[in-house]
Amino acid sequence: xxxxxxxxxxxxxxxxxxxxxxxxxxxxxxxxxxxxxxxxxxxxxxxxxxxxxxxxxxxxxxxxxxxxxxxxxxxxxxxxxxxxxxxxxxxxxxxxxxxxxxxxxxxxxxxxxxxxxxxxxxxxxxxxxxxxxxxxxxxxxxxxxxxxxxxxxxxxxxxxxxxxxxxxxxxxxxxxxxxxxxxxxxxxxxxxxxxxxxxxxxxxxxxxxxxxxxxxxxxxxxxxxxxxxxxxxxxxxxxxxxxxxxxxxxxxxxxxxxxxxxxxxxxxxxxxxxxxxxxxxxxxxxxxxxxxxxxxxxxxxxxxxxxxxxxxxxxxxxxxxxxxxxxxxxxxxxxxxxxxxxxxxxxxxxxxxxxxxxxxxxxxxxxxxxxxxxxxxxxxxxxxxxxxxxxxxxxxxxxx
Amino acid sequence: xxxxxxxxxxxxxxxxxxxxxxxxxxxxxxxxxxxxxxxxxxxxxxxxxxxxxxxxxxxxxxxxxxxxxxxxxxxxxxxxxxxxxxxxxxxxxxxxxxxxxxxxxxxxxxxxxxxxxxxxxxxxxxxxxxxxxxxxxxxxxxxxxxxxxxxxxxxxxxxxxxxxxxxxxxxxxxxxxxxxxxxxxxxxxxxxxxxxxxxxxxxxxxxxxxxxxxxxxxxxxxxxxxxxxxxxxxxxxxxxxxxxxxxxxxxxxxxx
Numbered sequence: 212x213x214x215x216x217x218x219x220x221x222x223x224x225x226x227x228x229x230x231x232x233x234x235x236x237x238x239x240x241x242x243x244x245x246x247x248x249x250x251x252x253x254x255x256x257x258x259x260x261x262x263x264x265x266x267x268x269x270x271x272x273x274x275x276x277x278x279x280x281x282x283x284x285x286x287x288x289x290x291x292x293x294x295x296x297x298x299x300x301x302x303x304x305x306x307x308x309x310x311x312x313x314x315x316x317x318x319x320x321x322x323x324x325x326x327x328x329x330x331x332x333x334x335x336x337x338x339x340x341x342x343x344x345x346x347x348x349x350x351x352x353x354x355x356x357x358x359x360x361x362x363x364x365x366x367x368x369x370x371x372x373x374x375x376x377x378x379x380x381x382x383x384x385x386x387x388x389x390x391x392x393x394x395x396x397x398x399x400x401x402x403x404x405x406x407x408x409x410x411x412x413x414x415x416x417x418x419x420x421x422x423x424x425x426x427x428x429x430x431x432x433x434x435x436x437x438x439x440x441x442x443x444x445x446x447x448x449x450x451x452x453x454x455x456x457x458x459x460x461x462x463x464x465x466x467x468x469x470x471x472x473x474x475x476x477x478x479x480x481x482x483x484x485x486x487x488x489x490x491x492x493x494x495x496x497x498x499x500x501x502x503x504x505x506x507x508x509x510x511x512x513x514x515x516x517x518x519x520x521x522x523x524x525x526x527x528x529x530x531x532x533x534x535x536x537x538x539x540x541x542x543x544x545x546x547x548x549x550x551x552x553x554x555x556x557x558x559x560x561x562x563x564x565x566x567x568x569x570x571x572x573x574x575x576x577x578x579x580x581x582x583x584x585x586x587x588x589x590x591x592x593x594x595x596x597x598x599x600x601x602x603x604x605x606x607x608x609x610x611x
Numbered sequence: 612x613x614x615x616x617x618x619x620x621x622x623x624x625x626x627x628x629x630x631x632x633x634x635x636x637x638x639x640x641x642x643x644x645x646x647x648x649x650x651x652x653x654x655x656x657x658x659x660x661x662x663x664x665x666x667x668x669x670x671x672x673x674x675x676x677x678x679x680x681x682x683x684x685x686x687x688x689x690x691x692x693x694x695x696x697x698x699x700x701x702x703x704x705x706x707x708x709x710x711x712x713x714x715x716x717x718x719x720x721x722x723x724x725x726x727x728x729x730x731x732x733x734x735x736x737x738x739x740x741x742x743x744x745x746x747x748x749x750x751x752x753x754x755x756x757x758x759x760x761x762x763x764x765x766x767x768x769x770x771x772x773x774x775x776x777x778x779x780x781x782x783x784x785x786x787x788x789x790x791x792x793x794x795x796x797x798x799x800x801x802x803x804x805x806x807x808x809x810x811x812x813x814x815x816x817x818x819x820x821x822x823x824x825x826x827x828x829x830x831x832x833x834x835x836x837x838x839x840x841x842x843x844x845x846x847x848x849x850x851x852x853x854x855x856x857x858x859x860x861x862x863x864x865x866x867x
Contacts, residue, residue, distance in 0.1 A: 235739055
């Protein structure tokens, strides 16, 4: 958090902007909630008691630090030293829990009694329901009606954890509509409710707050790299991007290390020109979505376009405002990987390393095919989640 | 002085404003509805330009927005439909919608198009005050477009004063912190909130909206403001079977 004050150029300014992106484009009904959060989040997060409790839960409950694993057979195949940051080994199976632990502690400090969240595939919903069970708070998760049918095991998990799962029946009935419904809930319950947004999207201060909670990923990686390679700067850092929270956490402490090349991997779906894609930086334009100015997929008239990706976690028509800024300034390279390429990379990692990755994370692995190495480069890839939730998709695709 | 400012100068009570979604129930209905509403006694109109992700709206306006978009509505189509607005309509007209379509149209182009067709003001709920002041205000004012701000029971007094300073037509007082389409419950808390705002003696007149659906809720709102705004209840009436003009005059009869 000290770095947050020191380095400004790629981070949020006092008005809530990353360059041209960010801000808080919200109706007046949400203003008091968001403003309360804006005034308090840094103060609360920087309190010693908060940090102690946050770190203790990350260690003993989530199982951090997550290993940084040198994937030898994968390295051999691509001719570089490839390290996997094992967020898949966290409790609940992905990086999402880092953020929900932070936000539930923050909600408690703000005196909130009720938690709401949106979820696509259900990973963030499960991570939110988990921390609500842990702390004994009421939990309501909005999930697109179509996603509820597609992701039955996660719906059951949330229910078992005591959460109420509310179907979003408006619009396309997927993640973006679940987000709309959660915002509507917050408008209608302005006093006692905290909205735990699952990614680095939404009005300021959400993108900054979520990236701070996820920054533990790169904080640990630096220490682990130093111990394992003798230097804390790798040559490349890769992460997949839907809204962009694992990437934001994975990049956080490397953003000002100019020698570190950052690569964000978006979902090309069936191909960027197929009409079924979620490659936001390639297909999108600047605009406002879910409370912040960023880059989003939209019609010329400014209507939000429904994305497609085989991976529900990347199936989002926008990216967080910090990503939009990293893209526009060229600090980070944004590439995209198709559904098929990601599934093949998932199989490859499984058979070379014995790790079944989430299809989201497999997108980042798949980009190795497009990179050329001299042989001694250090590459860190954020393995943001495990593939248990994706078995049905893998089974169908590979006829297992 | 635009038509909206003139209206509030001459009329201090019982002002009735109606919201409806452009291009609904059928794409070409926009102007026809405005004409019928003026005829049946509405004081001014809010024409909604639809957006795919209307977070401040409840199910009725969401559904009308979606249908309108599916039928081909865009901001450009709307401005084309409103080209001859001032040949038949004399009451003030506001456009209401979300900021992203305005950004894509271009704020400059949007304000100019509003002025050209004879629109008097805008309500853009997700355009924040800071951004309005920094980037939009000049353009709005140069084109004589009044920007309308919302106030909720949770809005602080300091912020209301600031909103009052930036407003030049009226302030849109939300009956409660809620999405559109809920029924107004004129509870003790709501009365205290309305009375508190009334007692602030703001420069701008007040209009109460959200939850106003019939004569009774309209009258309650009128006790505390210059008038009230009806949205979802009217949009619902539009979706009923039968001729649009008849549905409109049947709905309006209770007020006028």
